[in-house]
Amino acid sequence: MTSSLYQSSAANTATVDACMSLQNVTISYGKFEAVKNVFMDIPRGRVTAFIGPSGCGKSTVLRALNRMNDLIPGCKLKGRVVFDGHDLYDPRVDPVEVRRRIGMVFQKPNPFPKSIYENIAFGARINGFKGDMDELVERSLRKAAVWDECKDKLRESGFALSGGQQQRLCIARAIATEPEVILMDEPCSALDPISTLKIEETMHELKRSYTIIIVTHNMQQAVRVADQTAFFNAEAVEGGTGKVGYLVEFNDTERIFNAPGQQATQDYVSGRFG
Amino acid sequence: MPTDPNPALNADAFTLRRRPPAEKVVDLGFRQLTLLLASTVAIVLLGIFLTVFQGAREAIATFGLNFLTTSNWDPVNEQYGAFIAIYGTLVSSLLALLIAVPLGVGTAIFITEDLIPTALRDAIGLMVELLAAIPSVVLGLWAIFVMEPAIRPALNLLHSLLGWSPFFNTVPQGPGMAPAILILVVMVLPIITAISRDALNQVPIELRQGAYGVGTTRWGAIFSVILPAAISAITGGVMLALGRAMGETMAVTMIIGNALNFDLSLLAPGNTIASMLANQFGEADGIQVSALMYAALILMVLTFSVNVAAQWIVRRLSLRY
Amino acid sequence: MANPAPITYATSALFDRRPLHFDPSLRRNRFNLLFTTIAGVFAAIAVLPLVLVLVHVLVQGGRLISFGMLSQLPPPPGLDGGGIGNAILGTILVTLIASLIAIPVGVGGGVYLSEYSSRGWFAQFVGFGNDVLAGVPSIIAGVFVYGVVVTTRIFFDQSYSAMAGGIALAVLMLPTVIKTTDEGLKLVPQELRWGAYGVGASKFVTVTRITLPSAFTPIATGVVLAIARAAGETAPLIFTALFSPFWPEGVFSPIATMSVLIFNFAIMPYEVQNALAWAASFVLVMMILGANLLARWISRMAKV
Numbered sequence: 001m002t003s004s005l006y007q008s009s010a011a012n013t014a015t016v017d018a019c020m021s022l023q024n025v026t027i028s029y030g031k032f033e034a035v036k037n038v039f040m041d042i043p044r045g046r047v048t049a050f051i052g053p054s055g056c057g058k059s060t061v062l063r064a065l066n067r068m069n070d071l072i073p074g075c076k077l078k079g080r081v082v083f084d085g086h087d088l089y090d091p092r093v094d095p096v097e098v099r100r101r102i103g104m105v106f107q108k109p110n111p112f113p114k115s116i117y118e119n120i121a122f123g124a125r126i127n128g129f130k131g132d133m134d135e136l137v138e139r140s141l142r143k144a145a146v147w148d149e150c151k152d153k154l155r156e157s158g159f160a161l162s163g164g165q166q167q168r169l170c171i172a173r174a175i176a177t178e179p180e181v182i183l184m185d186e187p188c189s190a191l192d193p194i195s196t197l198k199i200e201e202t203m204h205e206l207k208r209s210y211t212i213i214i215v216t217h218n219m220q221q222a223v224r225v226a227d228q229t230a231f232f233n234a235e236a237v238e239g240g241t242g243k244v245g246y247l248v249e250f251n252d253t254e255r256i257f258n259a260p261g262q263q264a265t266q267d268y269v270s271g272r273f274g
Numbered sequence: 275m276p277t278d279p280n281p282a283l284n285a286d287a288f289t290l291r292r293r294p295p296a297e298k299v300v301d302l303g304f305r306q307l308t309l310l311l312a313s314t315v316a317i318v319l320l321g322i323f324l325t326v327f328q329g330a331r332e333a334i335a336t337f338g339l340n341f342l343t344t345s346n347w348d349p350v351n352e353q354y355g356a357f358i359a360i361y362g363t364l365v366s367s368l369l370a371l372l373i374a375v376p377l378g379v380g381t382a383i384f385i386t387e388d389l390i391p392t393a394l395r396d397a398i399g400l401m402v403e404l405l406a407a408i409p410s411v412v413l414g415l416w417a418i419f420v421m422e423p424a425i426r427p428a429l430n431l432l433h434s435l436l437g438w439s440p441f442f443n444t445v446p447q448g449p450g451m452a453p454a455i456l457i458l459v460v461m462v463l464p465i466i467t468a469i470s471r472d473a474l475n476q477v478p479i480e481l482r483q484g485a486y487g488v489g490t491t492r493w494g495a496i497f498s499v500i501l502p503a504a505i506s507a508i509t510g511g512v513m514l515a516l517g518r519a520m521g522e523t524m525a526v527t528m529i530i531g532n533a534l535n536f537d538l539s540l541l542a543p544g545n546t547i548a549s550m551l552a553n554q555f556g557e558a559d560g561i562q563v564s565a566l567m568y569a570a571l572i573l574m575v576l577t578f579s580v581n582v583a584a585q586w587i588v589r590r591l592s593l594r595y
Numbered sequence: 596m597a598n599p600a601p602i603t604y605a606t607s608a609l610f611d612r613r614p615l616h617f618d619p620s621l622r623r624n625r626f627n628l629l630f631t632t633i634a635g636v637f638a639a640i641a642v643l644p645l646v647l648v649l650v651h652v653l654v655q656g657g658r659l660i661s662f663g664m665l666s667q668l669p670p671p672p673g674l675d676g677g678g679i680g681n682a683i684l685g686t687i688l689v690t691l692i693a694s695l696i697a698i699p700v701g702v703g704g705g706v707y708l709s710e711y712s713s714r715g716w717f718a719q720f721v722g723f724g725n726d727v728l729a730g731v732p733s734i735i736a737g738v739f740v741y742g743v744v745v746t747t748r749i750f751f752d753q754s755y756s757a758m759a760g761g762i763a764l765a766v767l768m769l770p771t772v773i774k775t776t777d778e779g780l781k782l783v784p785q786e787l788r789w790g791a792y793g794v795g796a797s798k799f800v801t802v803t804r805i806t807l808p809s810a811f812t813p814i815a816t817g818v819v820l821a822i823a824r825a826a827g828e829t830a831p832l833i834f835t836a837l838f839s840p841f842w843p844e845g846v847f848s849p850i851a852t853m854s855v856l857i858f859n860f861a862i863m864p865y866e867v868q869n870a871l872a873w874a875a876s877f878v879l880v881m882m883i884l885g886a887n888l889l890a891r892w893i894s895r896m897a898k899v
Contacts, residue, residue, distance in 0.1 A: 521732020
């Protein structure tokens, strides 16, 4: 894969093989801009975290990366999101195809009302899986570190699992389709600390094979799992009613937390607001 | 102890610190009154059953279970069998449902799944709701003068193509089972659509996102995730619609032809229990009244079973969503 | 920045990987288009009867509407002219009787279920019975009232009467009114009741002054819809209120109603009577659609 289409916009990541590239992205709901003028190159094979206060648009940006925002009436995107040499928002692009290559794990565990086995097999099947399904189910559950809890009840409903197990089932569901990128929208916000820890371990496993982008409220989590961190903030617009989000800073996680380039980032990571 | 400087805070300003006995009586009386009013439901239900059962006893004693399987309805010789009406009730309502379920569920999907702009969805939803408000008798009038003449060519075509089959071997001549089934479709369609729409709207957004997140198409998500999650409520709604179709009276009475002879053909006139009651009850006397009550009892048992089954399905099959 | 460690990318050998471009010839996309089209056609079919019925009722019935039509008696079979004045009056009267019975009983029953019952076995039984009663075919309600009121001549030795018709319609309205009251009251926040008890209000005062008024909108909406439905009912009236070619002679005599008039006149072989049936349909449909719009307006007013 070459990165010929990738256009450098931020010097700090120019040497990295960019997996996804956001070029002047502005997303609005109806008349209100949720987040504006985002430029960033998300490196391949790394974990990238989006952090920032509530309402800064970090989830909105994440959902824009596999066109999940299409499901929200009135949501519009300006700018380009380049993936694999294509602008994902080109009218010729099929959002279904996009989501098959960019998987997603959601805030609340949302297993399908099917058996554990079917929860995994369903996505693989619609993606045209040609191999051994039993093996794929086992491999995916193992990768998501939930195989031991599931192996004796594959035919039972996905709801038979605890919340943390359900979320790892959803991760297994996402990786079963072998996407190139996995988006995670605050995957641990509904979970207890032990489940959270297990999912973070899972992420460390996964980043060897996938590009992971995670939105998190928890700065420690960003420090623990992310190679790169993007800090978003929101500011009141003059004369407007709401706040509009923007990207403040995007750099190695270590730099963001120890030597940020912006005062706002410094304030946020040191817990002075947000 | 200094006197209270503010007279409004003086306890004597409140003359009702102690509840007067009358207030307690009113309180208790109101409770008993509402209890009595709530019991009305049970009393009316019991009254309906007893009235119909009492009226039917003579016919039950005379005709027994043969009433269900014989088809002569002969007031002159006082011989009664309700097979035609029972058969007609079941066939008309089941066939109507067979047509109405795909139409209603399809419409519900069309107006919940973001296939068209919201304004258009709301407009279609409103129109289906208003269709439910049109009185049955008006639909019957429309069926006699507009619908039946309009569909007659299609029924003739059906006859010429499938006339070899016993279900289509009569020439359509006005009223009959087929137009009655179609008007039943019109009547149960709003129920099925409304209940399916509610059921689909209750499927949580997270589940839809999960389906789209693994890369399903819209209809892939509908068939494999959204419909399975909504199926129990939809099935319950379909059962309610079945109950409604079996008891539906006016429009069917006006268009079904009220036949006294049995005919398998859907193009021939038929009869249902409800339309038999509507036609004959006012002028019947003697054992005919009792025979009609017997038929009414059968209709009640049918609709009761279907409605109870509907409630059971909704309760038992409901998933966690 | 250090170069990233060697990465084993997700293998896609086991999956079909296509370009991102939308390909309408793909099986799944053709399938999608096919089903969207089918659903659209089904929706069009579902809407079609309403449009056709409304057009015919408006055109066939609307053109006949005149002052004479609304104020005269129907003509004897075979003669021209006449109107549906008695039937309009009769429908209003019978529906009014039904409302006067069903609304107090239904609201009271709903209050019991929601405020007093503590959801014990009796309340569950009444709730279940209410659902069963709602599913009883309307003609059976007619049979019931025929057996209890008409044949027993319970009212001043009169058999068929407006009163009997009103009672039959009330039986049909009752479950709806109970259900809307119960559900409307459930929507009232618990804090409001606690607030009233907190200042020492009795349960009676709390229910009648605080709880019921705050649930007014949903209850009123449901009641208006129940009245509209009852006004169009025919089956329970055929052998309770019967019919009359004359002006109403009080609540204990047979009475004409628009719905029974439509039924009787639709199946007569006279064009004059058929036309009167269309005119009555027009008036009835207008009244019922008006009530439906009123119900919508009530619930929208409350949201603002």
